[in-house]
Structures are given as C-alpha cells and as structure tokens.
Amino acid sequence: MSAKSTVLIVVCFLQIYIVNGQITCERQMTVEWRVEPKPNIIKWTLRENICSDFYTECWNMDKSITGDISEEQNLHVPQICPLQLQLGDSLFISSEPSFQLLGMNLANVSKEEFINCPKTGVLEEQLIFVYQVRGLHQVNPKWLGVGTHYFAEQHHKGPQLCNKGFRLNVTVKQQLCQQAPHAPLCSGHGRCLSHVWENAYNCHCFPQYSGRFCQKFDMCSTKPCHNNASCTEISQLPGDSYQCTCPPQFSGKNCTEIVGQCQPRTYFNGNCSNVTPNTFLCERNKGFTGKKHLYFLCYNSKCELLFY
Numbered sequence: 583m584s585a586k587s588t589v590l591i592v593v594c595f596l597q598i599y600i601v602n603g604q605i606t607c608e609r610q611m612t613v614e615w616r617v618e619p620k621p622n623i624i625k626w627t628l629r630e631n632i633c634s635d636f637y638t639e640c641w642n643m644d645k646s647i648t649g650d651i652s653e654e655q656n657l658h659v660p661q662i663c664p665l666q667l668q669l670g671d672s673l674f675i676s677s678e679p680s681f682q683l684l685g686m687n688l689a690n691v692s693k694e695e696f697i698n699c700p701k702t703g704v705l706e707e708q709l710i711f712v713y714q715v716r717g718l719h720q721v722n723p724k725w726l727g728v729g730t731h732y733f734a735e736q737h738h739k740g741p742q743l744c745n746k747g748f749r750l751n752v753t754v755k756q757q758l759c760q761q762a763p764h765a766p767l768c769s770g771h772g773r774c775l776s777h778v779w780e781n782a783y784n785c786h787c788f789p790q791y792s793g794r795f796c797q798k799f800d801m802c803s804t805k806p807c808h809n810n811a812s813c814t815e816i817s818q819l820p821g822d823s824y825q826c827t828c829p830p831q832f833s834g835k836n837c838t839e840i841v842g843q844c845q846p847r848t849y850f851n852g853n854c855s856n857v858t859p860n861t862f863l864c865e866r867n868k869g870f871t872g873k874k875h876l877y878f879l880c881y882n883s884k885c886e887l888l889f890y
C-alpha cells in the first residue's frame with residue numbers, strides 16, 4: 583500500500599468517525615488517590631475516544647450546572663479525551679499502524695498551540711519522542727511533571743490531523759495529604775481526593791476530624807463543656823484543642839466548677855462553705871438523718887461523703 587492510498591483511507595474513516603462519533607469521555611468527577619501508581623495507555627487513533635465539546639463531551643458535565651463558562655473553555659476543540667494522572671503514573675502512547683506511515687510525532691506544546699494546532703513546525707526540544715510514533719511508547723516522566731501539559735501531533739507528511747483530534751491535554755496532580763513523607767494519608771482519618779477542577783489531591787476528613795491532614799480530633803464533638811457552656815476548637819494548641827466558654831456561675835476547663843460563693847444545692851438540704859474558690863464543704867441539716875450531721879466535700883460538681 584502506498585503512502586497516498588493510506589492517506590486516502592485515513593481521510594475516509596475520519597469522515598465516518600468524526601461525523602458520527604459523538605463521544606462522551608468516561609470520567610469520575612472526584613477521584614481518590616491510589617497508593618500504587620498506574621500505567622495509562624492512550625490510543626493514538628481517531629476511531630475512539632475523541633471528544634469535541636468541552637463540558638458535555640470531554641468532561642462529561644452538565645453545562646447548565648457548571649455556571650460561568652469562560653470563552654476559552656467554550657471552544658470546540660476535537661481532542662483525545664483529556665487525561666488526569668496522579669504524579670508518578672506512567673503514560674504510554676499506542677499508535678495505530680495506518681498512521682505510522684504519515685511520519686507522526688508528538689510535541690509538547692503551549693496551550694495556544696494546543697487550541698490552534700501547531701501551525702509552523704515545532705522545535706526539536708518540544709518533541710516527546712526522538713523517533714516517530716510506531717507501536718507502543720512510554721512517555722518520559724520529564725514531560726509529566728505536576729501541572730497541565732498539552733501534547734499535539736506534529737506531522738511530517740500527510741494531512742494535518744491535530745485539528746481532527748490528535749491532541750491531548752494531560753493534567754498531572756500531586757497529593758497534599760501527608761503531613762510527613764511517610765505519614766499515613768490524611769493521618770488515617772480522612773480520604774485523599776481530587777475533584778476534576780482541582781489541581782491537587784487534598785484531605786477530606788471523617789466526622790470529628792479536621793485540619794489540612796485530618797490530624798486534629800474535633801474535641802467539641804465529644805461535648806466536653808458542661809452546664810450549657812459553648813465549645814470552640816482551638817487549632818494552635820496540640821493537646822488542648824478546645825475551649826469552653828462558661829456561663830457566669832461556672833468555671834474550669836470543662837465549666838464543671840461553681841464560681842465564687844458556694845451555692846446550696848437542693849440535694850444537700852443544708853449549708854455549704856467555701857474551702858477554696860472551687861471546693862466547698864457542705865453540711866447536711868441536723869435532724870435530716872435523725873442523729874448526726876453529714877459532711878460532703880464538693881469539687882467539680884461532684885460531692886463525696888466525707889464523714890459523719
């Protein structure tokens with residue numbers, strides 16, 4: 583088969599697949615960080631996986647709920663389904679034999695060149711492979727640093743296929759879920775997730791945990807403040823992560839202590855006197871038990887029988 587007839591065949595099935603092919607890229611809106619990196623294979627073909635409409639096809643989103651659509655994102659840019667990788671994932675490009683004769687190569691281009699397709703030739707240092715695409719090739723990790731990368735087809739002969747969909751948007755995300763290099767993700771108290779428009783993976787904490795790495799236990803959820811006191815989380819202090827604001831007559835860490843004058847409590851049925859501002863001695867009324875006085879030592883709202 584001559585190069586010319588190959589071109590003809592290519593153009594034929596372009597027409598079939600571009601006209602009929604309405605592809606909505608498979609996508610999860612929120613993805614959880616995988617512990618193991620994963621290999622990804624992108625088929626460099628126009629027969630599948632080519633989307634055109636930014637939101638509905640390429641990102642599988644409902645336009646009506648996405649709100650503001652910027653001019654740029656509204657563009658109709660036929661492309662291979664945009665890819666999102668986690669840092670460390672590998673990427674392989676698998677080319678279709680019928681395109682190999684066209685002498686294709688892949689170039690790392692700017693966003694502008696991606697949208698408009700490289701008009702003039704690309705520089706040697708933009709070429710992703712030093713050879714032409716033939717079979718399965720791994721993309722060197724140097725092209726896959728954190729951020730969004732645009733790869734476009736650089737043809738040597740034959741038709742310009744970038745604007746038919748031979749271009750790829752690859753976004754590589756890192757995780758910001760570990761407090762220290764070998765610490766568990768989200769301190770083991772949350773999930774390390776990334777929404778499609780976020781540029782990194784971040785912690786989403788389980789109930790009762792907070793902080794960037796879910797490292798903080800939300801003490802207020804255990805209701806430590808008594809006597810109608812309000813509870814506030816304090817992020818600065820590591821051990822002491824909450825503060826109770828007590829109603830006027832209570833004090834102490836957990837607002838369990840009674841302030842100032844000792845207050846006769848009904849169950850004593852007697853009088854109390856302060857020993858210290860928060861500790862008091864209560865005497866139960868004579869005759870209540872028949873014979874003796876009962877003494878209680880009260881502290882932190884708890885009283886214990888001392889002697890009688």
Ligand SMILES: *[C@@H]1O[C@H](CO)[C@@H](O)[C@H](O)[C@H]1NC(C)=O
Pocket residue numbers: 690691692693724725
């Ligand atoms: C890829 O292209 C972009 C845009 O031109 C450039 O900023 C980036 O440095 C290139 N990447 C590499 C690894 O050369």
Ligand SMILES: *[C@@H]1O[C@H](CO)[C@@H](O)[C@H](O)[C@H]1NC(C)=O
Pocket residue numbers: 655664665666693696697730751752753778779
């Ligand atoms: C490339 O993908 C990112 C998301 O990963 C998106 O924000 C960006 O708009 C896309 N660029 C183009 C030109 O479609």
Ligand SMILES: *[C@@H]1O[C@H](CO)[C@@H](O)[C@H](O)[C@H]1NC(C)=O
Pocket residue numbers: 804805806834835836838882
């Ligand atoms: C306050 O409450 C916490 C949690 O319930 C408890 O561990 C702590 O000992 C209490 N502190 C005081 C001073 O009562």
Ligand SMILES: *[C@@H]1O[C@H](CO)[C@@H](O)[C@H](O)[C@H]1NC(C)=O
Pocket residue numbers: 809810
């Ligand atoms: C706590 O506050 C609520 C309303 O603010 C009140 O109805 C309730 O009686 C209070 N409880 C105590 C033990 O003071």
Ligand SMILES: *[C@@H]1O[C@H](CO)[C@@H](O)[C@H](O)[C@H]1NC(C)=O
Pocket residue numbers: 852853865866867868
């Ligand atoms: C408590 O105080 C009242 C009024 O001052 C007094 O009548 C009563 O005897 C006292 N009770 C005791 C046990 O001291």
